[in-house]
Amino acid sequence: MDAARWKTIKALLATALDRPIAERLAFVENACADAGLRAEVMDLLDAYETSGALRSLAADDREYELAPGAEVGPYRIRLPIGRGGGGEVYRARDTRLQRDVALKLLTQSSTQDEGTRRVREARAAAQLNHRGIAAIYDIVEVDTRAAIVMEYVPGDSLADRLRSRPPDPAVVVGVGIEMADAVAHAHTAGIVHCDLKPGNMRFAADGSLRILDFGLARRPASVPSSAKEATSATSAVSGLTASSLDGLALGTPGYMSPEQLLGEAIDCRTDVYSMGIVLYEMAAGRRPFLVDGDNDMATAVAVLASPLPDLPRDVPRKLRSVILKCLGRLPQHRYRDGAELRDALTSIAAPSPFKRFTRGL
Amino acid sequence: MDKSPNDQDVTQLLAQWRLGSPEAETRLMAVVQGELRKLAASYLRRERPGHTLQPTAIVNEAYIRLMPQRRVQWENRAHFFGIAARMMRRVLVDHARRKAASKRDGFDGPRVPLSRVADPSGGQDVDVLALHDALSALAALDERQAHIVELRYFGGLKIEEIGVAVSVSESTVKRELTTATAWLRHRLRG
Numbered sequence: 001m002d003a004a005r006w007k008t009i010k011a012l013l014a015t016a017l018d019r020p021i022a023e024r025l026a027f028v029e030n031a032c033a034d035a036g037l038r039a040e041v042m043d044l045l046d047a048y049e050t051s052g053a054l055r056s057l058a059a060d061d062r063e064y065e066l067a068p069g070a071e072v073g074p075y076r077i078r079l080p081i082g083r084g085g086g087g088e089v090y091r092a093r094d095t096r097l098q099r100d101v102a103l104k105l106l107t108q109s110s111t112q113d114e115g116t117r118r119v120r121e122a123r124a125a126a127q128l129n130h131r132g133i134a135a136i137y138d139i140v141e142v143d144t145r146a147a148i149v150m151e152y153v154p155g156d157s158l159a160d161r162l163r164s165r166p167p168d169p170a171v172v173v174g175v176g177i178e179m180a181d182a183v184a185h186a187h188t189a190g191i192v193h194c195d196l197k198p199g200n201m202r203f204a205a206d207g208s209l210r211i212l213d214f215g216l217a218r219r220p221a222s223v224p225s226s227a228k229e230a231t232s233a234t235s236a237v238s239g240l241t242a243s244s245l246d247g248l249a250l251g252t253p254g255y256m257s258p259e260q261l262l263g264e265a266i267d268c269r270t271d272v273y274s275m276g277i278v279l280y281e282m283a284a285g286r287r288p289f290l291v292d293g294d295n296d297m298a299t300a301v302a303v304l305a306s307p308l309p310d311l312p313r314d315v316p317r318k319l320r321s322v323i324l325k326c327l328g329r330l331p332q333h334r335y336r337d338g339a340e341l342r343d344a345l346t347s348i349a350a351p352s353p354f355k356r357f358t359r360g361l
Numbered sequence: 362m363d364k365s366p367n368d369q370d371v372t373q374l375l376a377q378w379r380l381g382s383p384e385a386e387t388r389l390m391a392v393v394q395g396e397l398r399k400l401a402a403s404y405l406r407r408e409r410p411g412h413t414l415q416p417t418a419i420v421n422e423a424y425i426r427l428m429p430q431r432r433v434q435w436e437n438r439a440h441f442f443g444i445a446a447r448m449m450r451r452v453l454v455d456h457a458r459r460k461a462a463s464k465r466d467g468f469d470g471p472r473v474p475l476s477r478v479a480d481p482s483g484g485q486d487v488d489v490l491a492l493h494d495a496l497s498a499l500a501a502l503d504e505r506q507a508h509i510v511e512l513r514y515f516g517g518l519k520i521e522e523i524g525v526a527v528s529v530s531e532s533t534v535k536r537e538l539t540t541a542t543a544w545l546r547h548r549l550r551g
Contacts, residue, residue: 006503043547044544054514057541068421079418081418
């Protein structure tokens with residue numbers, strides 16, 4: 001390709017990309033008489049539509065609301081670090097304690113009730129005390145809104161690690177046990193995460209897994225199994241469904257359970273499903289329902305309509321059956337909660353050297 | 362350049378540079394590059410195990426450090442980020458090349474995928490060296506377009522700011538970025 005050729009191709013490509021996806025091919029067919037040119041434009045279109053790389057390059061600029069240096073109570077904003085799950089997240093400095101925190105500025109709630117509910121839920125999550133759960137430190141008001149201040153966990157997310165090669169099955173089981181154990185703790189307290197995904201899990205400096213964002217956890221409509229004793233306190237919110245909760249993007253389509261996608265009632269088993277996707281992704285190196293181009297609707301359709309793709313042959317049989325059980329389409333086919341999943345994973349974990357030693361093996 | 366420059370320095374340097382002083386340009390580059398290197402290194406030291414870097418986050422932090430608490434003229438901001446973009450690219454490429462020599466990659470060990478760069482909007486991350494090569498190849502076809510990508514990717518400039526920096530309309534910037542995305546995706550896919 002030379003500069004003149006690229007100029008021609010670029011003009012065609014730009015016009016094609018301005019059109020809806022469904023019309024692009026027809027446009028290129030019509031616009032390029034020359035077969036060679038057509039093939040080149042088609043190749044570029046295909047790359048554009050099927051690769052997820054460089055997504056931010058041409059994305060619309062959306063300003064973060066808080067500029068670096070802005071002060072929210074005693075917290076000084078350092079940098080925006082992400083968006084999603086109902087708000088913008090910043091890395092901030094706690095000027096009193098001289099430590100870094102993660103500050104999530106919640107999106108404006110549509111009603112006062114909803115705002116109250118979200119703060120109440122963050123307070124509930126703040127009661128959780130488990131080494132696998134990033135701690136909530138504080139809730140502060142910003143004008144009419146709330147910001148949740150959480151433990152800042154530097155280091156890789158599970159999503160970062162999964163970009164390199166898939167881990168060994170033993171690592172999948174080990175990380176899975178840590179994940180399920182943390183979620184089990186929340187389930188016992190009547191708290192469902194509702195947005196479990198590798199991007200919400202980080203490896204702390206000591207290598208242990210930390211689950212983020214329990215501040216946005218929703219109380220389940222009904223809390224089955226081991227969490228029963230804790231439900232009485234939370235039964236006031238029974239009857240909520242994902243779609244009635246609020247207008248937020250609830251969850252992340254690739255990791256959402258069928259009932260979540262359908263806006264039906266959700267409980268601990270929704271988290272079990274999401275953990276099943278995470279385990280699948282760790283074991284197989286890819287998500288089960290992967291759709292080109294981050295299309296949320298297409299992902300939802302795939303989750304609801306297509307059969308579960310098989311795991312690679314080299315995934316051990318026991319691990320495979322645990323993962324598949326998590327991914328039951330109906331909640332009653334899955335483990336009841338995080339604790340049941342943790343126990344299932346523990347039972348297939350290779351005995352630790354310590355256990356082998358104490359058992360005299 | 363062993364002393365850390367204050368905001369006065371950088372603002373003055375920017376002003377002189379815009380008036381066409383070559384010494385100011387050299388010094389400015391050195392100051393910005395030094396700051397970026399320091400920041401990138403400290404990110405890696407503090408945030409073990411190594412993680413993917415977000416160049417725009419580093420450039421932002423450099424901006425805050427070099428021009429703290431100061432109402433900087435808007436053009437200055439765009440110019441600063443324009444310079445920082447080129448420097449950031451250089452810092453990341455140098456670092457990735459050094460890493461390539463002592464490569465240890467794995468799930469448990471100290472994985473230093475420093476040659477990978479996170480996408481701010483959560484897309485796949487990208488290998489810096491591959492992107493650097495692809496961008497150089499694009500520059501051979503269309504230098505302005507490659508420059509626009511550099512400003513955007515390594516400097517985090519907004520579309521509006523790029524428009525001012527390169528003297529083209531926002532819709533042109535957008536079009537150049539979209540078609541460059543297609544070209545780079547195709548190239549990176551190999």
